[in-house]
Amino acid sequence: MERFGASFLVAGVITFLLGFFLQGVMPVLTLRKVPIASVEDVTREVTPELAQLAEDYPEEFQASFGAATAESMRTAVQEGKAIYVAEACWHCHSQFVRPVSKENLRFGPVSTPEEYQNLMHLPHLFGTRRVGPDLIREAGRHSSDWHLAHLYDPRSVAPYSVMPSYPWFFTDDRRPTRRALALVAYLQWLGSWIPESERVGGP
Amino acid sequence: MIATVGGRPLVNLGLVRAHLTASAVFFAVSLLGGLAYAFQFNNLYPFEGIEWLSPGRVRLVHTNMAAYGFIANAFIAGILYAIPRLTRRPILSDGLGWLIFGAWQLIMTLTIVGQLAGYGQAIEWGETPVFVDPLVLVGLVLLVVNMAVPIFQSDEPGLYVSLWYFLAAFAWTGLVYFMGNYLPQFWVPGTAGAAITGLFIHDLVGLFVTPIGWGLMYYFVPLLLRKPIWSHALSLIGFWGIAFFYPMQGVHHFLLSPIPMYAQYGAIVATIAVEIVVVTVLVNFFGTLHGRSDAIRGNLALRWFYTGMVMYGITCLQCAFQVTLTFQKVIHFTDWVVGHAHMVMFGVFGFWIMGFFVELWPRAVGRPWATPQLLTLHYWFTLIGLALMVVDLTAAGLVQGFSWGALSHFGESVVASMPFWWVRTFAGLVIVAGQGFFFYALWATAREPATAPEALEAAA
Numbered sequence: 001m002e003r004f005g006a007s008f009l010v011a012g013v014i015t016f017l018l019g020f021f022l023q024g025v026m027p028v029l030t031l032r033k034v035p036i037a038s039v040e041d042v043t044r045e046v047t048p049e050l051a052q053l054a055e056d057y058p059e060e061f062q063a064s065f066g067a068a069t070a071e072s073m074r075t076a077v078q079e080g081k082a083i084y085v086a087e088a089c090w091h092c093h094s095q096f097v098r099p100v101s102k103e104n105l106r107f108g109p110v111s112t113p114e115e116y117q118n119l120m121h122l123p124h125l126f127g128t129r130r131v132g133p134d135l136i137r138e139a140g141r142h143s144s145d146w147h148l149a150h151l152y153d154p155r156s157v158a159p160y161s162v163m164p165s166y167p168w169f170f171t172d173d174r175r176p177t178r179r180a181l182a183l184v185a186y187l188q189w190l191g192s193w194i195p196e197s198e199r200v201g202g203p
Numbered sequence: 204m205i206a207t208v209g210g211r212p213l214v215n216l217g218l219v220r221a222h223l224t225a226s227a228v229f230f231a232v233s234l235l236g237g238l239a240y241a242f243q244f245n246n247l248y249p250f251e252g253i254e255w256l257s258p259g260r261v262r263l264v265h266t267n268m269a270a271y272g273f274i275a276n277a278f279i280a281g282i283l284y285a286i287p288r289l290t291r292r293p294i295l296s297d298g299l300g301w302l303i304f305g306a307w308q309l310i311m312t313l314t315i316v317g318q319l320a321g322y323g324q325a326i327e328w329g330e331t332p333v334f335v336d337p338l339v340l341v342g343l344v345l346l347v348v349n350m351a352v353p354i355f356q357s358d359e360p361g362l363y364v365s366l367w368y369f370l371a372a373f374a375w376t377g378l379v380y381f382m383g384n385y386l387p388q389f390w391v392p393g394t395a396g397a398a399i400t401g402l403f404i405h406d407l408v409g410l411f412v413t414p415i416g417w418g419l420m421y422y423f424v425p426l427l428l429r430k431p432i433w434s435h436a437l438s439l440i441g442f443w444g445i446a447f448f449y450p451m452q453g454v455h456h457f458l459l460s461p462i463p464m465y466a467q468y469g470a471i472v473a474t475i476a477v478e479i480v481v482v483t484v485l486v487n488f489f490g491t492l493h494g495r496s497d498a499i500r501g502n503l504a505l506r507w508f509y510t511g512m513v514m515y516g517i518t519c520l521q522c523a524f525q526v527t528l529t530f531q532k533v534i535h536f537t538d539w540v541v542g543h544a545h546m547v548m549f550g551v552f553g554f555w556i557m558g559f560f561v562e563l564w565p566r567a568v569g570r571p572w573a574t575p576q577l578l579t580l581h582y583w584f585t586l587i588g589l590a591l592m593v594v595d596l597t598a599a600g601l602v603q604g605f606s607w608g609a610l611s612h613f614g615e616s617v618v619a620s621m622p623f624w625w626v627r628t629f630a631g632l633v634i635v636a637g638q639g640f641f642f643y644a645l646w647a648t649a650r651e652p653a654t655a656p657e658a659l660e661a662a663a
Contacts, residue, residue, distance in 0.1 A: 005355050008367050011446060012374025016410065019450025020382065020402065022469055027398040027454075028391060030463045036392060086321035088259035088330075098459040100532040101608040113461040116393030123325045123388050124396045126457060128404075130536035130603075131244075133613050155246075160614035162244050162624075168254040 037118035042193070043074040049188035050076075053144040057176055064178035073185060077120070080186025083179050084125065087166070094127035095136040095190070108137035108191065108200050115193065132163060139192040140199060147184045148176050211297070213287045218300045220567035222280035223560060225308050227645055229272025232315065234635055236265035241631045244624035255319045263318040263330045269548055270328060270407065272311045277556040278415045279307070279346065282369055284563060285422040286350055289366055290357035295349045303349060306342045310335055326400055327456075328407045329384045336384045340377060347373040364438045368418030371446055375410035379403060394461045401462075401470075402453025408547060409449040416552050417445075417484065420508060423562065424491060427505050428498055433490030437483050444480030448473045458531045471526050478523040485516050503578055507558030510586060514550035518543060533608060538623065539600025542593045550589050557585070557641070564645060573647040577640040584637025592630035599623035 046054075046068060054061040054068035065072040084090065096111040097103045104110050115136075116124060142150070149156055152170055154163040169180035176184075191199075206213060242248050243258040250256035283300070287293050294300055310331075317323070317332035324330050331339060351373055354366055383403025387396035425432050432438060454462055454470040492498070492509065499506050521543060524530055534540065561578060565571050572578060599620050606616035 004362055005351075005366070005370060008362075008370035009351075009374045012371040013378070015371075015446045015450050016375055016378050016406075018447075019406075019453070020378075022451045023402050023453040023466055024382070024386075024395075024399045027463050027466050028395040031393075031395050085325040086260075086323065087257060088263055088323055090325055091259060091262055094536055096457075096460050098532075098535075100459055100528075101604075102610050103607075105610060106607070106613075111461045113394040113463070116397075116461065119392055122390075122392035122396065124393050124400070125325055126397045126400070126460060128327060128456060128536070128540065130607075131617075158614065160617045162246060162617060164243060164248065164258045165251065166257070167252050 031113055034114050034117045039119045042118045042120050043077055044070055046070055046073050047192045049140050050185055053184055056144055060176050061181055064181055076182045076185035077189045079182035083183045084186055090125040090127045092129060092131035093135045094130050095125045097134060107134050108194060109198050135190050137191040138187050139190055144184050147187055148180055151180060208293055211293045213293055214284055215297050215300060216567050219280045219283050221304050222276045223567055226273050226276035229268045229311055233265050233268035233273055234638055236261045238631045238635055240265055241628040245628055260319050263323045264315050267314055267330055274412060274552055277559055281419045281559050282350055285419060286353055289363050290353045292353035292356050295352040299349045303342060303346050310338050326383055326387060327404050329403055343377045365418040365422040367442050368414040372411060372414035379406040379410050397457050398454050398462050398466060401456035404456045405453040412552050416555055424508055427502055428495050433487050437487035441484035448477035455526045474526040475523050478519045481519045485512060488512055504558040504561040507554050511551045511554035514546055518546050533604035534600050537600035537603040538596040542596030546593045568649045570648055570651040573651050574644045577644045581637050581641040584633055588630050588633030588637060592627055595623050595626040
């Protein structure tokens with residue numbers, strides 16, 4: 001009796017491990033050939049979009065993150081990702097471009113595994129629903145002004161949108177706070193590794 | 204039935220009642236969260252501009268309370284009732300049972316507060332804040348110890364099918380929870396992390412909710428029909444088929460993603476295989492019903508169970524198609540998947556839980572249902588509301604998917620979805636109205652004067 005009962009527990013562990021190996025460990029083993037880059041590796045440059053953000057909101061950026069250096073940008077991008085997670089943006093915006101439905105024309109180059117092989121994608125934010133568009137090719141698609149207006153009142157720049165507004169990212173006189181700047185920095189970082197010649201515009 | 208073992212009552216009805224009550228409370232939270240969130244899609248969100256009630260955060264509460272507040276609590280109540288009666292042994296310790304009850308409700312409260320405060324974790328179905336995860340794991344281990352000991356102590360000659368499912372689920376749940384909440388969060392970045400997240404999304408439903416749900420079906424259905432399950436051979440095929448194929452399909456949540464294609468194809472094949480196995484389980488249950496189908500009319504619990512099983516058949520048939528790359532191209536990222544999720548979590552497991560309530564609540568509170576006619580209304584409102592929601596979201600998904608494929612402006616797909624989102628909100632209101640009857644019936648029954656147990660048995 002006892003051994004019989006234990007066999008179901010053991011079967012549970014074995015079937016779990018088999019599935020985990022096939023669907024979890026094997027992709028890890030396949031991708032192990034691509035080294036995992038650090039956050040520093042993927043945020044070495046102040047990209048034009050990030051430079052523009054600091055330039056457009058000089059006082060706010062200075063007060064929140066200091067001078068527009070690679071270090072301050074890295075802080076902003078990392079904080080922005082945390083806010084993206086806290087507000088569960090990833091429930092309505094995916095972060096990968098599929099090789100079907102002409103998504104390469106809508107968003108840009110089809111996603112490859114190497115792109116995600118760095119610690120900025122720990123945890124990854126692939127997402128499973130697109131109430132709004134995919135964001136993995138967002139860098140440079142919109143200006144930072146557009147992003148801030150969109151976060152404050154989405155319908156003001158995208159009349160069809162059903163996105164919630166995020167007034168708590170702004171001061172009472174509607175200036176962006178540290179959170180707003182960080183989130184926009186993160187959005188402008190997403191896809192910044194795609195050369196400008198391969199990017200596509202439009203929603 | 205043995206009422207007591209060594210002076211202890213066989214079933215701790217107080218614990219069953221506590222878990223059922225908690226399940227109903229968090230079900231209400233989940234419903235209200237879902238309803239509020241639906242209004243966002245009509246640009247009529249009731250709490251606009253309030254940071255702690257931002258739609259994104261409220262959605263986390265909606266899904267997490269559905270899975271861990273509503274379903275998990277009701278399932279714990281179910282196994283607290285079924286395991287002692289199947290093994291003729293009470294649970295290991297009533298004190299431990301109450302400790303787990305308290306801990307689980309604390310976890311739920313921390314989850315709600317944490318998510319509304321902006322500490323949700325970025326793992327789908329695992330959004331429980333990172334600081335709550337260790338507590339969940341400890342709670343699960345204690346639960347398994349408390350519930351598995353009577354199974355091992357039992358001197359019943361055989362181990363009934365339900366207990367196979369419960370034991371396998373005991374092994375699976377903790378492993379799945381640890382894998383999903385820790386590996387992609389702390390150790391495995393990017394694409395490989397996504398593969399593990401997919402496995403978690405899948406396994407939470409497949410290796411926790413499904414086995415406990417089916418285990419309880421194997422317990423309650425023959426009991427209420429007063430006849431044995433149709434075929435022991437099909438029970439065996441069903442269990443081992445599910446145990447073998449279910450854990451190896453996680454990547455089907457991220458098809459056409461950068462995850463290696465062999466993992467995607469493997470997931471597709473395993474998914475189609477398990478749908479075939481599922482048919483054997485359904486055949487077994489409908490074989491059991493054969494000749495007694497009048498019971499569906501007379502017994503509301505059985506009606507909930509079999510309605511859930513029909514939904515299970517539909518979702519599984521849907522799975523076998525939607526897992527193919529041809530379907531994925533159109534339906535992935537759309538409301539089709541949202542409709543599918545509602546049909547599984549509410550249409551199947553939620554419906555079964557309603558059946559447990561119908562059967563267990565009078566026993567747990569010691570009074571017959573005060574308002575049986577409201578329960579019938581509850582059934583029809585819930586069924587019609589949910590069916591409308593699923594059909595509507597499925598159609599919306601097709602509209603969205605083809606709109607994107609045609610390279611229309613993204614806004615066009617949103618505008619085209621608007622009428623569907625209105626219908627969804629309406630369907631949600633129908634469901635919520637139905638649950639109003641249900642909550643009132645629970646409350647009205649609990650406050651009735653106590654009834655003698657013999658009268659209760661006769662009424663049931």
